[in-house]
Amino acid sequence: MRITQPRIAILTFLINRGEPTSIEQIHGHLAVGSCDLVTVYRCLAAFEGIGIVRRSFYHNGTSLYEINLGDTNRYHVVCKTTDRVVPIDPELTAELRQTIGKIEENLHAQGYTGVTHVAEFFGIAPAPNRGANVTVPTP
Numbered sequence: 001m002r003i004t005q006p007r008i009a010i011l012t013f014l015i016n017r018g019e020p021t022s023i024e025q026i027h028g029h030l031a032v033g034s035c036d037l038v039t040v041y042r043c044l045a046a047f048e049g050i051g052i053v054r055r056s057f058y059h060n061g062t063s064l065y066e067i068n069l070g071d072t073n074r075y076h077v078v079c080k081t082t083d084r085v086v087p088i089d090p091e092l093t094a095e096l097r098q099t100i101g102k103i104e105e106n107l108h109a110q111g112y113t114g115v116t117h118v119a120e121f122f123g124i125a126p127a128p129n130r131g132a133n134v135t136v137p138t139p
Contacts, residue, residue, distance in 0.1 A: 001046060006035035010043050011052070011067070019085050020056050020064035020076065058083055059122040077121040084125065 001007070009030050014021065027040045035043075044065050047053040054068045059080045066074070075088045075096055088096075100117055107115050 006039050007043050009034055010040060014053060014067040020066045022062055022064055057120055075119060077123055079125040080122050081124050
């Protein structure tokens, strides 16, 4: 891929944002006139294709993108009333990764290849926490 100013701006924004973000939000934070919405779509599709961004979704199906710097999958919960994206407690994330790993191993043992997954959590945050980061308690 060529290094272009729009690509640099999009990646910089995603790195600094640190949470899943819609294409419209990304476009809205770029310098006015730096690139059009179609360019953002194309860049994100290319980035996803080579694995430097990953896609998740809002409860209404809107795509969200976040930077993928080779760290472990991050899981989050999306508030259905505010669309706020809140990270899930790291201990629960580790447990979820273990469970998903077991499922993927089982699928590989059955002969499946190219196994991937998407795990999304949606809910309505408690009223006092709708604007703040919350920790999902361990059951």
